[in-house]
Amino acid sequence: MxxxxxxxxxxxxxxxxxxxxxxxxxxxxxxxxxxxxxxxxxxxxxxxxxxxxxxxxxxxxxxxxxxxxxxxxxxxxxxxxxxxxxxxxxxxxxxxxxxxxxxxxxxxxxxxxxxxxxxxxxxxxxxxxxxxxxxxxxxxxxxxxxxxxxxxxxxxxxxxxxxxxxxxxxxxxxxxxxxxxxxxxxxxxxxxxxxxxxxxxxxxxxxxxxxxxxxxxxxxxxxxxxxxxxxxxxxxxxxxxxxxxxxxxxxLAFDPSTGSFTLTRLRTEYVALAGEGLAALWTRRALEREGYQVVENGTPSLYQVTVLPGDPPRWRIDRGEHSQEHESIAALIAALRQPHPRETV
Amino acid sequence: MAEITLRPIPQTPAAEVARSAEWPRLGIRWLALLGLLGTLIGVFVLSLTLGSVDIPLGDVLKILAGEEPARKTWTTIVLKFRLPKAITATLAGSALAVAGLQMQTLFRNPLADPFVLGINSGASLGVALVVLSVGVAGVSATSMLAGLGLLGNFGLVTAASLGAGAVLTLMLLVARRVHSSTTLLILGLMVGYGAAALVSLLLYFSITERIQAYINWTFGSFGGVTWSQLHVFAPVILVALMLGLALVKPLNALLLGETYAQTMGVNVRWVRLAVILSAAVLAGAVTAFCGPIGFVGVAVPHLARHLFRSSDHRLLLPACALLGALLALVADIIAQMPGTQTVLPLNAVTALLGAPVVAWVILRRGSARPAYSG
CATH class of the missing domain: 3.40.50.300 (P-loop containing nucleotide triphosphate hydrolases)
Structure with a gap:
């Protein structure tokens, strides 16, 4: 019509x-x-x-x-x-x-x-x-x-x-x-x-x-x-x-790349995210919810989060030389909330 | 209007519309209404046979047909007293029930009755002024009684009509200016309280005999209306009922609220004035001629909605008129205490008889759903 x-x-x-x-x-x-x-x-x-x-x-x-x-x-x-x-x-x-x-x-x-x-x-x-x-x-x-x-x-x-x-x-x-x-x-x-x-x-x-x-x-x-x-x-x-x-x-900040609103950021820390598909999308939302600026992989940043493909997927955090893997987004977020988690590894 | 291409609404073939078994029907249940009408006629005739003297049905029918009954006095009893009383009860019951329905829908309030706008308070004040103020002015009770005798009931009727009319005029003027129906409802209540307070003052300063006369009026009665008064009462009620009938369509639209009614093309202000006019004339006339008769106006609309399981005023309005007349006639028969000389106060009977009936119907048929249609 x-x-x-x-x-x-x-x-x-x-x-x-x-x-x-x-x-x-x-x-x-x-x-x-x-x-x-x-x-x-x-x-x-x-x-x-x-x-x-x-x-x-x-x-x-x-x-x-x-x-x-x-x-x-x-x-x-x-x-x-x-x-x-x-x-x-x-x-x-x-x-x-x-x-x-x-x-x-x-x-x-x-x-x-x-x-x-x-x-x-x-x-x-x-x-x-x-x-x-x-x-x-x-x-x-x-x-x-x-x-x-x-x-x-x-x-x-x-x-x-x-x-x-x-x-x-x-x-x-x-x-x-x-x-x-x-x-x-x-x-x-x-x-x-x-x-x-x-x-x-x-x-x-x-x-x-x-x-x-x-x-x-x-x-x-x-x-x-x-x-x-x-x-x-x-x-x-x-x-x-x-x-x-x-x-x-x-x-509220409207994010043209996702077509949705994000809360005004609480932190100024950057997290670089690597990964593809749904898991990466929702990881991004979780990080934003936590108040991180999510940037493309390769950009200088405090942390690097990588979504490892698999069923179920796993999440790896890299900070400098420290690295750890997590079973779920909840665990990932919990780890990020720890002050300096890498030093204790 | 500019060219706009609209897909036409498919014209359903008549045959398909006729095959409407799978769709609910909206028609008026004429059969149920006819049944009610039949019952009403039966009770009407029955009320002519019952009273302080029982008159056999055959003789009543003879009298109505203009023939000689077994006893001559029966003709006088039926034609002079019982027939006008039964006609009055029928008209008054219909009027109060219809006015109650109109008020409940207009104000979207299940507790609204024909008197929410203070109409009966105005009438009461009019009557109180005539009956009670004489004592205040110091005129002796005997001369007042004589004066009342001269005026007869028409004196009270005139006083009550003037009181009701004054309140009605006031409320119509207010309704033209006020947008909100809730505001109107509250103003009506305030006018009612004001008038009732004036009546209290009059009662306080009055003498016992006058107070008794006033209280007798508040009991309500269908028996005081004579044939000559019916010549006024009946046309007024019938015209106001006709006006009510002409308003069923906008009342249906008002079921969704005033704003929706407006968007459906209803001139809400005009309709509100017309509904108030119709209801107030009905309630005011009944109060003027029969005294303030409660209960019928608030209960019958609920009864009708539950019995017919409908909110459609095209069905509810005639149903209320018939049920209201029926209730008024039955209450009057009981108030007369057939076979005795005692007459009970009508207001007490309508409520004592009606309250359990209405409670039963609503509880039996009911649910948590609001009983009114608003």
Missing amino acids: SVSAVPVLSARDLTIGYTRKHGTPVVVAERLSLRLAAGELVCLVGPNGAGKSTLLRTLAAMQPALAGTVRLGDDDIVALDPRERARRMSVVLTERVEAGHLTAYALVALGRHPYTDWTGRLGEHDEAVVRWAIETVGAKPLAARLVEELSDGERQKIMIARALAQEPLVMLLDEPTAFLDVPNRVEIMRVLRALTRLTGRAILLSTHDLDLALRTADRLWLLPRGGPLFCGAPEDLVLSGALAATFQAEG
Whole structure:
């Protein structure tokens, strides 16, 4: 499916924030320009407090922009009739739904709200859409169950199906993976990505899970504190340094070579690492966790750690003329923690 | 709108939709509702036969058909007293249950009842002002009693309606300005406490006879409503029930909370005002004509949800109306203590009879899941 370049949701020089009781505006972020195209999955990431939720709420017309206009298709989103807006945009929020005696099916059916008459009765087409939405997110076995009995991951799928049943052009999701464990996070992202490919709908979601966002999103929207917004393919934003800059102030260092964050280093000692494959990768992470600067083999350093291939692998530490071997990473780390372990050999 | 290529949603062939055995059904259970309606009609007729004098069913049916019963006085008893009382009980029970359902959903609170917005406190204050303040002003009790006789029950009804109406107007004004429903709920409670405090003051400075008259009013009764009053009461209740019926769809959307409802195209502010108006008119009218009748409004919605295992207001609203009417009629029959001259306070009976029933249903059907739909 080709990704259309026509924006379904766009804004130029948007200022977001809120207005205090006595009319003083508080700007959260400004100079935000954005375009969301049909069929793409965009992840909105940024440090805490940068205004991700405020931006989402503004894009969903749940709160007014302080300046600038959000356009849904060609129309100003604030001026749009609420019913028409609900036909073009649906939202999944972080708040937990306490649905009482509602079945998953009935909850998804509520998504037909903008299409049904005043009685809320579902026509044949409505029922077909509800079923299609449930099947598309892979939740058919859950249909007859009460929402209360579903796990967090199952519930999130049902909420996504409900949003899908609104047949929107754009779906906005606020932290859809926030309360989920890792397999469920990956599964939800897989479902969302499949949705954009399958239906040509645009999905914008905010997330803290940068790693997953980097792997899944067609594009990232990076929101540093105060703005402006950086938009681009995840890889481009990594290479340009925008990603590292956005999270700089957080006490985290983004490592472009691994695509993940490392804690700001505690030590300045260097360790040279030699070895290949998974074992070397995880050894590197363990050393970084300990606070060492891991450098390429051959660089002058305090220690040299070599991963010896084998099943299971072994680890050798060299310091000057001293050398010892270890059975596990735990033993390796323990040895490194000993003050001058080599002298005692 | 610009050209956007969307994959169309597959149009499921009608035959496949019809083969819906594997999908849950959402339809309204008309059969269950019809069963309830049948029971209600049965109990309604039964209530006409029972009272201080037992009138055989055949004679009651004759009277209703306009024929002569075995004894002439029976015609008067049924047409002048029991029929308006039964109609009042039916309407009041429906009204309170529906108003309770609306409040529980709107405020997402299982303990909400029709009076959370302080409506009945307003009505109580109105009545207390009429009944009690006379003692404060020093007017002799006898002249007051005579005055009450002239005004009749309509005096109390007017006073209660004015009180309820004042609180309703206040709450509607507040609701237009306040965004949060929780804030609204708390403000309603405060108005209620304020009015109750004023009533306490009036009671404190009043004389025994007046206090007794006021307390009698707080017991609640369906028996005081005459045919001429029904000409006002019935249309008010029916119109407010119609308004409630027109609001079932937004109420369903509100099950997911106000924010979700908003994103589904519901004009939450407008709906909230309309729901409050409907519930307050229902509760206010019942309180004005029958006194403050508790329990029905908070219990029946739970009963309906558990019996029908549903949160769908298209089903729950009619179910609450029928169950509420049923409970009110049965409570009234018991309060009359058939075959005796004694009449028990209605409020005591509804709670004594209803609390165990509701507790049983909820415990038997229940689970840890919240009993309300919010």
